[in-house]
Amino acid sequence: MTTIQESIQNVNWQAVTENINDNGYAIIPGLVGDEDCSSLKNSYDDNTLYRKTVVMERYRYGLGEYRYFTYPLPLLIQQIRESVYPKLAPIANNWMQVLNNQTTFPGTFAELQELCHANNQTKPTALILKYGKGGFNTLHQDLYGDVYFPMQLVMFLSEPDEDYTGGEFVLTEQVPRAQSKAIVLRPRKGDVLIFTTNFRPVKGTKGYYRVNMKHGVSQLPSGERYTLGVIFHDALS
Secondary structure, three states: OOOHHHHHHOOOHHHHHHHHHHHOEEEEOOOOOHHHHHHHHHHHHOHHHEEEEEEHHHHOOEEOEEEEEOOOOOHHHHHHHHHHHHHHHHHHHHHHHHOOOOOOOOOOHHHHHHHHHHOOEEEOOOEEEEEOOOOEEEEEOOOOOOOOOOEEEEEEOOOEOOOEEOOOEEEEEEOOOOOOEEEEEOOOOOOEEEEEOOEEEEEEOOEEEEEEEEEEEOOOOEEOEEEEEEEOOOEEO
């Protein structure tokens, strides 16, 4: 059986890099098998795995619920963080360079985590999100502190049109002095979507400029939708 590390290594990362640079996101189809998707979804009710539960309606974040994992993370999530991050760090550093930002991200996930902890960001940010009928997630960014990595990923644990309807993943792009652009995506169960956390560089006639982005989830007319969010930086203690 192929491990998640092997599956990640077998991804065409050149194509992923090009898509992220061109669009601010990339979809990796079928990266995670049905068994792992079901295991993660079924673990939602295991209180020992989580440090915090957020009822979205209470904070006007939307309608639904999400739970933050506690350390140590489940092995699959830890392996994803450790294996995907080094593929994305060069993209992030190139973004910083073209935007004349002095931030430099380390080459390994362990080094990023050390940087977070040195800045009092020690709480894990990996989470599972659950939406039922009528559920949605308002547009937002996942920053959690001064140290934040500009890309994150979401793994889709439910199958659209079988487990739920609606519930599209929405990205918005705010170009300076222009109206916002909406991008609507419908990844399938087992797909992984990598996308920008808060901005991306776009090349214009006078060089690169910063385009701010947010993400959310459209309303579900029916069913249940589960996703796993993997954010690389930790949250403030």
